[in-house]
Amino acid sequence: MNTLLTTLDKMQEVLSSLASLLNEEQHQLSAGQINSNLLQRITEDKSALLSTLNYLDEMRRAAEPHLQIQAPYDGQSDMSHRWQHIQQYTRRLQDSNVHNGLLLQHQMRFTQDALEVLKPHQTQAFYGPDGRGKGQSTLSRKI
Numbered sequence: 001m002n003t004l005l006t007t008l009d010k011m012q013e014v015l016s017s018l019a020s021l022l023n024e025e026q027h028q029l030s031a032g033q034i035n036s037n038l039l040q041r042i043t044e045d046k047s048a049l050l051s052t053l054n055y056l057d058e059m060r061r062a063a064e065p066h067l068q069i070q071a072p073y074d075g076q077s078d079m080s081h082r083w084q085h086i087q088q089y090t091r092r093l094q095d096s097n098v099h100n101g102l103l104l105q106h107q108m109r110f111t112q113d114a115l116e117v118l119k120p121h122q123t124q125a126f127y128g129p130d131g132r133g134k135g136q137s138t139l140s141r142k143i
Contacts, residue, residue: 001067003059003063004060004063004064004067004069004079005078005079005082007056007059007060007063008060008079008082008083008086009082010056011053011056011057011060011086012082012085012086012089014049014052014053014056015053015086015089015090015093016089017049018046018049018050018053018093019089019092019093019096021042021045021046021049022046022093022096022097022100023096024042025039025042025043025046025100026096026099026100026103028042029100029103029104029106029107030103034107071083072084
């Protein structure tokens with residue numbers, strides 16, 4: 001029983017860390033200038049937390065048959081309370097993640113639009129095959 005309570009507590013801790021990370025991600029995606037290195041770190045940290053949460057959930061599922069109980073843990077007030085809290089947390093985190101996904105799509109569209117503006121200028125050749133600038137008069141070298 002104690003192992004399951006500890007697992008549920010650890011799940012809540014991971015969800016709390018994930019909430020902080022999603023808030024940080026939202027802040028980055030809403031900023032005028034995105035720090036791509038920080039956003040990459042956030043993505044990696046988010047992935048690690050989700051892996052940890054998955055592991056803890058597997059532990060929870062493995063412990064339930066031995067205790068002959070299962071979520072939502074009716075009749076077990078401590079576990080039931082923890083489980084309700086976990087479910088509420090996951091719903092809020094899902095909403096935050098959807099919101100961050102929309103912000104990310106907006107940033108991607110903005111970047112794509114900026115690239116489209118620059119695209120016509122990309123095809124112009126400023127240098128010739130000899131490495132010299134096109135359209136510029138060449139300076140004669142004195143030997």
